[in-house]
Amino acid sequence: MKEGIITSFLSGKGGVGKSFITTNIAIQLTKKGYKTAVIDCDLGFSNLSTLINRKVNFTVIDWINQQASLNDICDKAPQFTLLTVSNNFEHNTVSNEILFNALDQVIKYLKKNYDFVLIDSPAGSPPIAFWILDVSDYSNLVLIDEPTSISDVYRLCKYVFNVTDDYKFNAIINQSENEEDGLETYSKFKHLIKNFLKKDIPYFGQVVKKNIIAELIKSNQCIRITNVDDDIRTQFDILSNQIIKLNKD
Numbered sequence: 186m187k188e189g190i191i192t193s194f195l196s197g198k199g200g201v202g203k204s205f206i207t208t209n210i211a212i213q214l215t216k217k218g219y220k221t222a223v224i225d226c227d228l229g230f231s232n233l234s235t236l237i238n239r240k241v242n243f244t245v246i247d248w249i250n251q252q253a254s255l256n257d258i259c260d261k262a263p264q265f266t267l268l269t270v271s272n273n274f275e276h277n278t279v280s281n282e283i284l285f286n287a288l289d290q291v292i293k294y295l296k297k298n299y300d301f302v303l304i305d306s307p308a309g310s311p312p313i314a315f316w317i318l319d320v321s322d323y324s325n326l327v328l329i330d331e332p333t334s335i336s337d338v339y340r341l342c343k344y345v346f347n348v349t350d351d352y353k354f355n356a357i358i359n360q361s362e363n364e365e366d367g368l369e370t371y372s373k374f375k376h377l378i379k380n381f382l383k384k385d386i387p388y389f390g391q392v393v394k395k396n397i398i399a400e401l402i403k404s405n406q407c408i409r410i411t412n413v414d415d416d417i418r419t420q421f422d423i424l425s426n427q428i429i430k431l432n433k434d
């Protein structure tokens with residue numbers, strides 16, 4: 186049997202839309218009939234459960250502390266199976282070595298049982314971001330049209346390409362005013378990477394900025410976003426198809 190694909194969402198800069206994009210792509214993959222799991226790796230500030238209105242009963246840290254089984258930590262929500270690594274700063278009680286070892290086992294289990302495993306990463310460059318990059322078959326860089334977003338992602342790419350010359354990244358543009366602006370943001374980023382790092386990072390897709398997104402998220406209705414807005418639905422359809430296509434290539 187073919188193993189599941191591991192793909193992650195990173196940005197460096199916080200608040201650009203990683204969790205929102207991860208959640209909605211995962212929802213689309215499930216709708217298209219793929220078994221999809223998501224790991225919320227935002228240690229201490231995990232919020233994917235809030236985005237899909239689920240309560241976290243057990244975390245990966247509970248599993249490490251033998252207070253839960255592997256089955257217990259997989260919350261089989263209708264939208265996708267959600268695993269939360271830590272939601273209480275409880276990860277501070279275990280070493281990174283123990284944590285990453287446990288997460289490697291979690292990945293092994295998910296690869297066998299799911300078609301796609303999506304990893305939502307925290308902002309910044311904590312140690313877990315490098316574990317995420319390492320276990321992913323490829324990573325998606327979430328960018329917005331702000332110099333600090335582009336420069337954070339640039340520095341992340343520079344570091345990663347120094348370690349792994351052929352690392353596979355894709356670019357997703359979020360919060361663009363319209364599709365044309367989104368493509369322009371991608372073009373800026375593409376040229377920066379091409380000129381200074383001599384690499385090509387393909388365009389994966391974009392999500393435009395819409396007030397309805399912030400409103401629905403505020404009122405705990407993130408899962409309704411693709412039902413109420415045609416543009417957003419089309420954009421997430423494209424993004425999820427890209428992930429499916431990469432798996433087939």
Ligand SMILES: Nc1ncnc2c1ncn2[C@@H]1O[C@H](COP(=O)(O)OP(=O)(O)OP(=O)(O)O)[C@@H](O)[C@H]1O
Binds near residue numbers: 199392
């Ligand atoms: N396309 C969009 N249009 C309008 N608002 C958006 C869009 N994408 C994200 N947002 C807003 O940005 C906020 C931050 O999104 P999200 O929490 O997904 O970012 P993040 O990158 O995961 O943040 P963190 O780095 O803190 O984990 C959301 O609550 C939402 O209000």
Ligand SMILES: [Mg+2]
Binds near residue numbers: 203204205305306307
């Ligand atoms: Mg987030």
